Amino acid sequence: MASSDWLDVAGWSEAFSGWSMDNVHNILPSSDIDMQVTIPNTWAWQEPITLGPIFNMQSGFASIQPALESFMHATIMCTVVFTTMMLTMLAIPYIERKFIGRLMDRLGATTALRSLWVGESGVTAGEWWNQLPFGMGAPIGWVVKALNSKWGNSHELETIARVNNRSYHGYWFLLPGFFQAFADFMKFATKEHIVPKNADKVVFEVAPVIIIATTIMVFAFIPFGPHIYAANPELSLLFMMAIFGIAPLGVFFAGWASNNKYTLIGGMRSAAQLTAYEIPLLITVLGVAVLSGSFNIIEIVDFQMGQDQGNVWNIFLMPLGALLFLVTMIAEVERIPFDMPEAEAELVEGWWTEYGGIRWGLMFAAEYMRSYAACILFALFFLGGWEAPFQHTLSDLPAVGGVFTTVFLLTPGMIWVLLKAWLLFAVFVWIRASLHRVRTDQILEFGWRYLLPLSMLNLVIAVFLRLQFWTGEPWELWVPAAVTLVSGGLFVILAIDEDKEALEIQRRPYSTQAVVKASPGSHRE
Amino acid sequence: MADEGQNYSVFNSRMLVDVVGDVTDEALKASRMKDIIGVLAGRMFNWGQRKSLFPLHLGIKCCALEMAAAGASRFDAERFGVFFRSSPRQCDVMLVNGPISKKFADPIVRLWEQMPEPKWCIAMGECAISGGPYFQSYNILEGVDTVIPVDVYIPGCPPRPEALIDGFDKLRQKIIRIGAAPGDSMPASTSPLILGDE
């Protein structure tokens, strides 16, 4: 029995289109009409259509009513999904701007209540908890001081209170900085459109279309909730992964078409990078499909929800797959550790140096959409889609169980999907703030040498788990616990790549194996 | 509109777009909706342009460090939508922050022409305004406005980051006054408009 919740948009739109079509059918005249009507041929259809001497409007309409109904249902669902995606996507640049602002400790309006900045000449607005009414904040102050003195550093400049000269921008009381992405987009719309003189005009125009179209098509197959999806074919996973992989080709065309040496190198890098991460990505997704037993994304999430008896999320069954999916998705959407195609340092702006105005704005938005799609997919595949965390354990609690069940009934599934996706995007931004950019030949080697075998291993684990331990009803408790513990232990052991012997000789804390192979300088002598 | 005997039997998307465009335009003009939309859209796009001024990542000399300091965390210019881009195609403001030597004269003009139309130029620092301490030098142009039209002058050697952010504020006031549509950025009168003292 598939999971369901009250926000049954698919059902409503089906009912609505059925009801409206029936009304149209009833309004039409039901009596027979005996008149010969021929409709001449035009570009749309070749030979003229002649309606027979006696025909009945209602029966004619009845024959095409199911097609109209499904067409109306599909349009409603597409608009609903697209509007939810576009509206909730405004949160993505906001998360990026605020979280990276916080990581970079910017003075700008950050969501944080504390900033490491001291105002001019040490003036601060005092601790934020002192500004709570009726002195309610005092206990927080004591706790903070106790913690600071015990574990924190007591350096007086370090524990710096919030800056007082905080100048917001825009409607300060309402999420400062939220409409910045909106303003950027409107400005892109009013920019002049420049096509370089000897650029390849046709490909220059077509490349952004490829990128933007494929990005939006990906959202056709991504369900936001049990009943909120634009299309739900049997093999939605295959469709979606296929479409996801086309955009880097558009990047390559854009790079080639702008007739600029930087963009040419950027485009070549994107094509080369494609070969490095595409195969591991597909094998990881295959692992998920094998474990969940179906290629339909909604069924994958249902498998994780376990038809209301509570089942284990895939992240605990194959943490290796989750890690691989995260790494390959970052490479797919070309974010910081793997964003060589648009590396500012050496390629000015990479493949989109020659694009400006609305084309660049749309591609900029498309890049955010692809990251958003990657986050939602991670949430659906590994974090149990629209199932609230601990949904079944909480609702089975003896005393408080009832409260939780009503809460989970009231909140639609979409809320959980979006929260998980935004949390994932915060992880993307965190990775962007802390890692450097990898070279193209290093990601190619990393992809073939590490990602590919690991994704194979992950597939083997998924098949083994599915065949050996899957008995129809939910997993026994020890299976996910064992897998997670083993994987966590292995990760910690393997992550320590400090080479003690190299450390004390050459004072280089790390012997990164790749240096010997990937370093080009060694061949110079 | 019919060029070289276009036969209308074959469906032609360009013709459809033109026809629909003209018809709606006439209708809106007749019903005076065009002015309302014009005002609304004008103000909205003006707000959009004002709130996201992307300067070009062009560092010439000392003022480049003050530009970087303005972009960094203490004088965060990113709160005002100032986000440094490296390609001239994606920028609206060219922030000239150093002396323009003869060798750099035509590259900077080429950069200026590569920028899409509603573009402005901020001359930051004495060297960009009038050649600064090097006005006597054999290799320095006396100010950027010898080669490209300048909208806002920020005096100082180097001007403090607060002055740079105030310069962007002056540019925003100018955008409010002159409008952000392409071609508006160069008003007919070329005499510099002194803001704030009228």
Added chain:
Amino acid sequence: MAEMWISMGPQHPMTHGLWTLKIKVDGETVVDTEPDLGYIHRGVEKICEARDFTQITTYCDRLCYASANTWSHAYIYAAEDLLEVEVPERAEYIRLVAVELQRIASHLMWLGAYGPDIGNLSVMVWCLREREMMMDLLQELGGSRMHYNFPRIGGVKRDLPHGFAQRARAKLKLFLNRIQEYEALFDESTVFLLRSQGIGYAKPEEMINHGVSGPNLRAGGVNYDIRWAHPYSVYSELDWVPPVERSSIKGADCYDRYRVRVEEMRVSASLVLQALDKMPGGAETYHEPGDPMILAKAPTRAPEGTTGAHHFEDSRGESMFYIAGGGEGRGKQPYRVSIRSPMFITIPYAAKCMIGYKVADIPAIMGSFDPCIGETDR
């Protein structure tokens, strides 16, 4: 793929400043490079021939704008050599504090610019945040944020302001434990080690013959430093060792140059703290500007035929001024001022170091040599 020339043009995120690096590229491997400087050549040497000796310090501040104090002090030492002036002991200590604070600020500017070169943006914002602290201290000394015009021929403009020593100690203490944050972001990130180890090799003997000096040379494992080789100021009274990096066999690579500069920041911080303790007359006492403790009387005219030259350890290498006296105004203006810029010599060498590496390594190698184009083009 056919080889093609790419000109990383005057405006390019990799070039910290305005210069063009033409690279011949075969696929992604660099086959040949050719730097093209002179985009901000302002003829400072010609202008200095029409300025008095005190007016020239403002031009020397603006030579290398990331480390203004080191350059104005380099000029002042050469001018004092020309005019034979004895500098009071306390003035030398104050100068040392100003120069070493400026060296920290200059290295922070380099580290901030090096992060985005390899792809990490948050390093730039952190380093500039720390640099603001150093600039606050220097602003108390010199008066403005970046160009201080602080030294005078024969001493310094003014004494340390009240409470400067206490603020300097607090900020340097906070800075020393902030450096660990940067090292965590650089040293413990395998991606950075992948991008910087084994790239841009340079052997010390080759570097010396090419005229490269300073941190780039010390990264090769040799502790040659102008501050002890041709001693000036009061470095002999303080206890310090120029930091040296144990480079790899094939020579100093980008990782070594990064390590040397981070160590140098720590050494400079300890130098400032020691100078504040050992300052004759104590760091807390305040002398009026022009007081003989901080400023000696200096002649303003240099007769014909006298010359002055002085080497100076700038944060990027060995900077030097050679001044021939006897210009117009009966010797009030110099006849010829010649400026040695360390980066004018290092950039062509760095361009040669890039041959054989990938396009993505160019910013890593060029950034690790810390180019500052203001001093290169003079």
Added chain:
Amino acid sequence: MGKIVSPEFQKAAAEVLAVAASVIEGVDAEVAERSSGTSPRHVVVINALPDSWRNLAENLYSEHAVDYCSMVTGIHWPEGDEERKWEVVYHLMRTGVRDPPIEDGIVRPIIVDPSKLRGASIPLEIEIHVHIPDTTTPSVDSVQDIWIGADWNEKETWDLVGIDFDGHQGMRRVLQPHETPKGYHPLQKQHHLRYHGFEEMYDDVQGFKRKPADVGKIK
């Protein structure tokens, strides 16, 4: 360890070098005592004739391990006496920098203790003046192949002052725009700065028609 090179040993080493350099004909060297604010500095100042400069350079590089060319300066003395119309000043240094030794695959960095340096390993500062008599095409032998560091210095000196260097490969303009006219070398004394000797530039400083108090005094 922060000790410095002791001035006496540096003076002794400078004497040794000065004596050795004066042996070469056409060259006279002496040790000049200069001060750097606190500690005295001993500089070997050598006056060389243009034709004996090349073998002096080779001699310094080979026998005296002068391995570092700091700066090349060209000066134009139009009203100087007959044989001193042009002058090239070389600043060389003996640094004693060698590649750190490699013992069984590990590089041992060289940590020099300056106070223990003796004799030939003391770093020295050498200043060489080469005077060129009055000619329209001043030229000196190039040392590009001895110290590669002098390569771009010589290009810059030719570019700005106009002193040519015989045997210099790839002489081109480095600082000036590529299309500057052939004979234009700005640092020669016949070229003047803009507004040189102009009076009215200072008359109306901000264009408010007010005369500054110090009219007539050219800054």
